[in-house]
Amino acid sequence: MDSFKKILFLFLIILALGCSNDDDGYTPYNQRLIGQWFLTGVTQNGMLTAPDECTSQTYLNFVNLEDVITQSYGKDMNDVCNNTAAEAFKYAVSENLQLVLFDDEEAFNIFDIIDLSGNELTIEDSGNGIQLVFQK
Helix, strand or coil, rough: CCCHHHHHHHHHHHHHHCCHEEEHHCCHHHHHHHHEEEEEEEEEEEEEEEECCCHCCCEECCCCEEEEEECCCEEECCCCCCEECCCCEEEEEEECCCCEEECCCEEEEEEEEEEECCCCEHHHHCCCCCCCECCC
C-alpha cells in the first residue's frame, strides 16, 4: 500500500475514534452502530421495497468500534434461500458521515449515512444511489 493510502487510512481511523463531549449526551456514530442490524428495506429509484423472508435475514454486525461482519441472504433460481459466507471487514465513520469499509486496509466500499436514529440505520451506496434500511 502506498504512503498516501496509509495516511488516508490512519486519518479515517482517527476521525472515527475521535473524542465526544460527554456533557451534551452525544454518542459518536461509530459507537451508535455497535450491534446487529437486519435489512428491513431497499430504496431504489425512489421506491421503497421490503425484503422477503429470506433477504430480511441479511445483516451487518458492528462488533466493536472497528470491526463489522456482513452476511447476505437471497433466493436462487429454484426459490431456495441461500446465504453468502459471512465476511469480516474493518470500518470507519468519516467526519462527513460516510461509512467506509476496508478490505486489507484499502477502502473498497463507501456508504453515506442518511439516518442513524434510535434503532434504524439508513445508508446509501455512494456508487449506485441504492439506500439500504436496517433495524437493530
